[in-house]
Amino acid sequence: MQNCIKGSRFVHNLNKNLVFRVLAVENLKKRSDLRLSMDCERIDREAVIEFLGEVSLLQRLPSSSLKKIADFVQVRYFDSGQHVVHKGEKGEGLYLIWDGKACSSGSPEVLVGNHSDIQLKQYDYFGYCTTGSDYEVNVIALSKLICLVLRHENSHLLHPKSIWNADEMHEGIALVQHILSLEPQEVDIFHGHTLPEAPSFGHVFGGQLIGQALAAATKTVSYLKPVHSFHSYFLVAGETNAPIIYEVYRANDGQNFATRQVAAKQHGKIIFILVASFQKDEAGFEHQDLMPHVDAPETFKSIEELSESHESGPLPVFYGNAFSEKISGIWPIDIRLCEPSNPEERYKPSLKYWLKVRGELSDEQALHRCALTFASDFFFGSISLKPHLRKEMKILALSLDHSIWFHRPVKADDWLLFVIEAPSSCGGRGLSTGRMFNQKGELVMSITQEALLREVKPTNRAPRAKM
Known part of the structure; x- marks a missing residue:
């Protein structure tokens, strides 16, 4: 009898322990659920x-x-x-x-x-x-x-209309934004096209190649890490009637920096390469060059107005006419060449002009940086030609490379002053350096480019007989 009592007590204690264990497990689960709930709240x-x-x-x-x-x-x-x-x-x-x-x-x-x-x-x-x-x-x-x-x-x-804007595209969107829009094919692969209304000079405009390649690199990095610098090289002239494939290589992803390499290809051949570095915003030391004093952009004529009136503005007349012949329609960038205080400055290897994007850009800092990259290639590389040009001279000018450092956030649809100097021409190459300021006087970008500059000399061959 006593043994039976002991046995029943044992079973009772065992059941009691099991109940306690079940309650403990349930409490643990409740605490776990509470922790998970707290974790969920912490994921803001x-x-x-x-x-x-x-x-x-x-x-x-x-x-x-x-x-x-x-x-x-x-x-x-x-x-x-x-x-x-x-x-x-x-x-x-x-x-x-x-x-x-x-x-x-x-x-x-x-x-x-x-x-x-x-x-x-x-x-x-x-x-x-x-x-x-x-x-x-x-x-x-x-x-x-x-x-x-x-x-x-x-x-x-996951399938917005544009890589720049999640909302519907509308008529007021800037042409530059359409030019810089890419079609994502796979992760890290994009297709770009040359629009019929995009600027071209018989081949893909260099600014388009740089801007689209930078856009492709940008779309593989967190938007919290904007581009702070890039270096690029033009290898082969691009064809305007063929799509451009941009392949992005993720060279590095760090906590504060990321690095990307981009190869632009046509017909399976690399025509352009770019290496870009991206950085999370960070506070630090600050100083900058002072912005030169120039009159307001509204006081100067646009390049379209100069072209229509056959004026060269601050450029030597034969230099200005060469560019006027290539300008047709309305350019996606509004450019106002600043008149020099001294007429002799027209022949110095320097230039100042105001520029801004025409139309409306979506509110994405990466787009504004790509748009200004596109705009920076227009006059830039050939400024070192100004002291050497003569009437009837034919020049071959091709961009070899292009580099930009972004110092501060930029707004491409507001007026910016582009100050260009060409410190050297030698060996068939001309080096140009530039600084871009906003209207507050803040230095927002520094730019360099080297261009191939050759005089095309007429041939002295006797004409061949037609028979």
Whole structure:
């Protein structure tokens, strides 16, 4: 009897311990759920936007799209060993790994995220290629896993009309923005085109190549890291009637800096290369050159007005006429050449002019920097020709390279003063350096370019007989 009592007490104590353990597990789960809830609260919108900017798939989107996506993503938590999605299921949508690791198993031909291996980590994604269709792989959490999910019904946010603006394009958008718009083909690959109304000189305008290549590089970096400098080289003249493929190589991604290399190709051949560096905004020491005093931009004639009236403005008449012959219609950039105080300065290797983009630009700092990159190549490389030009002289002028340093945020649709000097011409090359100031007198950009400069001499060959 006593043994039975002891046995029943043992069972009672055992059941009691089990109840306590179950309660402990439930309490632990409640505390875990509470911690996860607190974690969710700590993931504020700004942190989500910054995170989205580091996901390679989303970097080609305009910043306005990232802000919209941040309002729609939902947080999902998974324990180690838990299935995130099962093979044969549709899943919830696009999964972005916020924290933790996962692996995929199934068909090796399926691309998961931006890696060909099966292990996924922070900033990787899956579900993009299978939106609306069944998964061909299992995705399993390898650790505590937190994902942000953009559901299928919001997948249209991944396909904006433009790489610069998430909203509809309208008639008032600047021509430069259309010129700098690219078609994303894959992650890090973009297609560019030469529009019929874009400036050209028998080949792709150099400013277009630089601007589009910089745009391609920019669309592979978080918008919180604007470009601060780039160096580029022109290799072969581009054809205006053929698309240009821009391939971006991610050379480096650091906490504060990122580096990109871009190759522009036509017919499988590299025609232009660019290396750009990007940096998160940072406070530091400041000083700058003073802006020279010039009259307001409205007091000078535009290059179209000079062309129509056959005036050369501050340029030697034969130099100005050479450019007037190439100007037709309305240029995407409004340029106002500043008259020199002394007529003899027309022959000095220097030039000052006001410029701004015509039309409306979307509110994206990267676009403004690309637009000014496009605009900086117009007169720039040939300024070193001014002391050497004579009437009836024919000149071959080709840009060899182009570099820019961005010192401060810029606004391309406001007037900027471009101050150019050409300190050297030698060996068939001319070097030009430039500084760009806003109307507050702030130095916003420094530019250099070397150009190939050759006099085209007439041939003395006797004409051939026609018979």
